[in-house]
Amino acid sequence: MLLVTGGAGFIGSNFVLSALAATGEPIVNLDKLTYAGNLANLDALRGDARHAFVKGDICDRALVRQLLERHRPRAVMHLAAESHVDRSIEGPAEFVQTNVVGTFALLEEARTYWLQLAAPERAAFRFLHVSTDEVYGSLGPDDPAFGETTPYAPNSPYSATKAASDHLVRAYWHTYGLPALITNCSNNYGPHQFPEKLIPLMIHQALAGKPLPVYGDGQNVRDWLFVLDHCTALRTVLERGRPGEVYNIGGSAEMKNIDLVKTLCALLDDARPRTGGSYADLITFVKDRPGHDRRYAIDSRKIQAEIGWKPQESFQSGLKKTVRWYLDQRERRAA
Numbered sequence: 182m183l184l185v186t187g188g189a190g191f192i193g194s195n196f197v198l199s200a201l202a203a204t205g206e207p208i209v210n211l212d213k214l215t216y217a218g219n220l221a222n223l224d225a226l227r228g229d230a231r232h233a234f235v236k237g238d239i240c241d242r243a244l245v246r247q248l249l250e251r252h253r254p255r256a257v258m259h260l261a262a263e264s265h266v267d268r269s270i271e272g273p274a275e276f277v278q279t280n281v282v283g284t285f286a287l288l289e290e291a292r293t294y295w296l297q298l299a300a301p302e303r304a305a306f307r308f309l310h311v312s313t314d315e316v317y318g319s320l321g322p323d324d325p326a327f328g329e330t331t332p333y334a335p336n337s338p339y340s341a342t343k344a345a346s347d348h349l350v351r352a353y354w355h356t357y358g359l360p361a362l363i364t365n366c367s368n369n370y371g372p373h374q375f376p377e378k379l380i381p382l383m384i385h386q387a388l389a390g391k392p393l394p395v396y397g398d399g400q401n402v403r404d405w406l407f408v409l410d411h412c413t414a415l416r417t418v419l420e421r422g423r424p425g426e427v428y429n430i431g432g433s434a435e436m437k438n439i440d441l442v443k444t445l446c447a448l449l450d451d452a453r454p455r456t457g458g459s460y461a462d463l464i465t466f467v468k469d470r471p472g473h474d475r476r477y478a479i480d481s482r483k484i485q486a487e488i489g490w491k492p493q494e495s496f497q498s499g500l501k502k503t504v505r506w507y508l509d510q511r512e513r514r515a516a
């Protein structure tokens with residue numbers, strides 16, 4: 182049994198669905214259902230006894246304690262977070278609360294639970310903390326990609342709170358021996374993403390015939406990973422990762438935002454041609470995000486060499502599947 186936090190969000194719901202399909206291991210899913218959480222992401226699991234959904238806050242220590250004692254998970258997969266950089270600039274307090282205080286609450290309760298497990302279960306227990314490449318800051322055009330030992334240099338309130346939570350997790354391993362692992366992943370894309378994020382936002386805007394807002398000059402580079410490849414990586418780290426270690430996860434798919442939007446437009450032009458021109462005609466440049474990191478790139482050689490994970494999707498194949506998924510969703514809603 183796994184305790185997953187944030188399992189109604191984008192990556193969390195993909196993780197719950199794919200892990201259950203792959204292994205059938207029961208999951209308790211703790212999610213506060215903020216604006217980013219959506220139970221419809223888990224519709225396929227309605228009536229499935231292997232999945233127990235609990236609406237609640239990771240900061241609620243009594244609830245976390247009760248869930249650990251009742252379900253006795255072999256691992257905590259911690260994905261719950263406030264995750265949108267723009268929102269962290271507008272209002273950082275919620276980010277400190279969930280990402281820092283919430284992670285602390287989970288660590289404390291996990292440590293108490295872990296200490297009273299019998300020796301074999303204690304040795305097998307894992308706390309997997311899901312984090313981001315944004316903790317490493319921004320790269321110049323020719324800098325090497327982020328490795329596991331790249332110094333932290335978070336630039337936004339979001340990445341600063343994720344960095345703080347990573348440090349707490351690391352400290353719980355070093356100080357108390359809690360068998361924790363940290364993963365730092367690049368930008369994810371795929372089904373079930375909240376429409377404020379770049380790819381679903383662009384698809385929704387394009388299909389509505391509305392402007393496609395690209396920040397600044399569109400030259401910011403992100404390294405993209407298909408969400409189900411991330412989920413496989415998380416399962417691989419859970420089963421084969423060494424406690425106390427950090428694993429960087431990435432798709433080796435660096436792309437400028439403007440090129441990504443143009444690629445999306447071309448896919449949409451094929452799948453759903455627009456009368457009167459290409460979707461690319463809708464691209465408009467808008468005022469840049471304050472402190473916008475220029476480039477992220479992940480060096481994922483460690484997870485590939487040490488525990489044998491590598492992504493299955495190329496950027497092209499993953500993006501094609503993603504566009505198809507959003508188009509199918511729209512058709513289903515319209516029917």
Ligand code: NAD
Nearest residue numbers: 187189190191192213214215217218238239261262368369
């Ligand atoms: P998301 O915003 O889509 O989902 C977050 C989920 O957490 C939501 O379901 C929300 O309801 C829940 N949540 C928020 N606060 C909570 C609280 N206090 N208690 C319980 N649940 C709470 O985020 P995501 O994109 O799925 O990201 C998941 C994790 O992966 C985050 O930790 C994020 O930092 C990390 N990550 C995301 C990306 C990405 O590209 N999306 C990349 C690397 C790492």
